[in-house]
Amino acid sequence: MTVPQLLRYDGRPRLLAGWLGTGRAASLAEHLAVNGPLPLDAVRGLIDTVTAAGLRGRGGAWFPTGRKLATVAKNGRAAGGSHVVVNGAESEPAAGKDKLLLGAAPHLVLDGAELAALAVGATKVTVCVHRGTGLARAITAAIAERARAGWGGAAVGLSITVMEPPRWYVSSESTALANFVGGGEGKPRDVSAYREGVGGKPTLVSNVETFAHLGLIARHEADWFRMAGTAEAPGTALFTVSGAVRSRGVYELPVGVTGHDILRMAGGPTEPLQAILLGGYGGSWVSPGVLAAPFTPEALRTLHASPGAGVVVALPIGACGLVETVRVAAWLASQNARQCGPCFNGLPAIADDLARVTWARDRTALERLRFRMSMINKRGACGHPDGVVKLVDTALRVFGPCVERHIFGQGCAGLYRPPMLPVPAPPSPNEGWR
């Protein structure tokens, strides 16, 4: 009420503004016209500006970006150098926002990455993109376009390159990316990247959407950023909406809108819904009642969920939540890095238990599954096992009546429906980890 008119969010998209007009990648000239020049004078004080803006990481953890920048800057000074990695690997099968953003507004993402590198004192930036999508070529071309125009980083001594990590789900985890960029395998490590990342140097690994927001914050200041979103989670965010909705796709909305608002943007449900998958494949199943809550980290935490990477999948009542979860859990189990015993033993075991519950009326498997989930949770070097546990645990809660029907062999209509959640073919044995 007391907020001055000028400080109100106008409801227009920020990240996708240019793209929605043209439907293709913004050239440097178009980027300049929409967003203005690269604000190199904002580098000094940028960490404070980002902290004041309250930007939080959009890769899924919603960690305060300002604090991450400050930590890498400090550790980098002590270690004599640091590195910046732009995480656009997007191995989350139900997500499409990072690919869209890299394709639509490559220069905004690159601006954010270069400004962040200058702010933390890094001299090298590596952009990691999903292998085999053509994005590597597009981003390489965008970097060349900037060099020709004397735009930004290259002009002030930054080196910026593109890499394609392997397609494994865990390879887009921050320590795995840093390890891969440093010449190792795309497998997670036991030490955080901001302490010991690429080549042993402190490394800032952030999601492409986070860097794009940063590129705008440097231009428009903290108060502008805070016009959208909530006090605790300001700004807009990209949501990838799929499943039983009329218009599947990526939508940019202010943080704090409800699940109903997000589904309405996607044309609304095509059928009555029985559940929503939130955040990603290591996310949470929630009941449709949760759609009334604001989709913020704080509001969803009390409901055992998170906006995560902005994945929203609407599951209709005719589908079987257990069948969907078994397929995804088995795929996630196949995506482990063969490193941590509780993960490479535990994930196939719980996927197998859930399959027995779903297909073989096995009540002892249900008890074993619950025991094993409590056993493996939080015991890997990275959060991969915890994500699978969360997915399966919330499935058992949200699809409780369905679990009963399966165990007592009472039949489930959803068994005969084609599955809805996309499960990629496993990488070929030659995919390797490099």
Next chain:
Amino acid sequence: MTRSGTARSGSRATTQRLHVNMIECDGHGMCAELVPELIGLDEWGYPIVSSEPVPPHLAKHAKRAVTLCPMLALKLVERNRR
């Protein structure tokens, strides 16, 4: 507890806890034999390590487990902030 709980060794031990690097660990199970009070094994033989600080009377055993881990996967680390 009282026997080794001198002020010198005691105050140091209470700030540390055990941490296993699961990537290095091969599940030999030596640690669970040496400090069963703090380390159990899961059904595949991998350690389940207590996140509590190492109590003074177990400090010596914890250090021995760290030294004798065949993969050098077990460490004593300063306790995380809560």
